[in-house]
Amino acid sequence: MSPIAARLQAVKRRISEALQGDTRPVVLVAVSKLQSPEAIREAFAAGQRAFGENYLQEALAKQAVLSDLSIEWHYIGAMQSNKARAIAENFDWVHGIDRVKIADALSRGRPAGRAPLNACLQVNISNEATKGGVPPAELAALAEAVAPLGGLRLRGLMGMASPGNDTAKQRREFAVLRDALEMLRASGHHGLDTLSMGMTHDLEAAIAEGATMVRVGTAIFGERPSRAPA
Numbered sequence: 001m002s003p004i005a006a007r008l009q010a011v012k013r014r015i016s017e018a019l020q021g022d023t024r025p026v027v028l029v030a031v032s033k034l035q036s037p038e039a040i041r042e043a044f045a046a047g048q049r050a051f052g053e054n055y056l057q058e059a060l061a062k063q064a065v066l067s068d069l070s071i072e073w074h075y076i077g078a079m080q081s082n083k084a085r086a087i088a089e090n091f092d093w094v095h096g097i098d099r100v101k102i103a104d105a106l107s108r109g110r111p112a113g114r115a116p117l118n119a120c121l122q123v124n125i126s127n128e129a130t131k132g133g134v135p136p137a138e139l140a141a142l143a144e145a146v147a148p149l150g151g152l153r154l155r156g157l158m159g160m161a162s163p164g165n166d167t168a169k170q171r172r173e174f175a176v177l178r179d180a181l182e183m184l185r186a187s188g189h190h191g192l193d194t195l196s197m198g199m200t201h202d203l204e205a206a207i208a209e210g211a212t213m214v215r216v217g218t219a220i221f222g223e224r225p226s227r228a229p230a
Helices: 003-019 037-045 056-065 081-090 100-109 136-146 167-186 203-208
Strands: 027-031 050-053 072-075 093-097 117-122 152-158 194-196 213-216
Touching: 003 027, 003 037, 003 203, 037 056, 050 056, 056 072, 056 081, 081 100, 093 100, 093 152, 100 117, 100 136, 100 152, 117 136, 117 194, 136 152, 136 167, 152 167, 167 194, 167 203, 194 213, 203 213
Parallel strands: 027 050, 027 213, 050 072, 072 093, 093 117, 117 152, 152 194
Antiparallel strands: none
């Protein structure tokens, strides 16, 4: 068994143990930013299908090399309006919508004839100024604006907890996202089914609070290479 396959298996065990018998499905997105196409191909050979990328040009180059694989591509980085069309054309999911302007650009950029782009709204659950996402109090208005856009399918919410090892704090923050999803469902957004939360260091806390999708990079691929200067 290859090192990536072994680490992938270990992450799946962590997910299973964190569920503690709960039968809800939890999708594992392998965060492959700064990883080589060969590493992605190795993870795919081990059964992984969903991969997350942060940097558009890097992702497009990988997609070209790996076009023979049936990969579900997730865009999990910050988005700019001038890149929205390329994201809408080349990805299956976006995880970081926090502005109506970006959502509208993504919707208009989705090619006709393709299924709507699966979308999560990003919520700033840790109150960190360095993190993207709308404050919870502004989420309802954003959802109302995004839900009618024809090129998008609003699936749920994404959030990141504070760094560190304070599990109790992580759980409190993830609970904010879970409660926000329940609030949106109660207000009429019944099709929302996704809580994208939890990474290598806090996936157990996220799953305990209801995560249905976790984004894991280091625990699968090992330490991430440094990004080359732009």
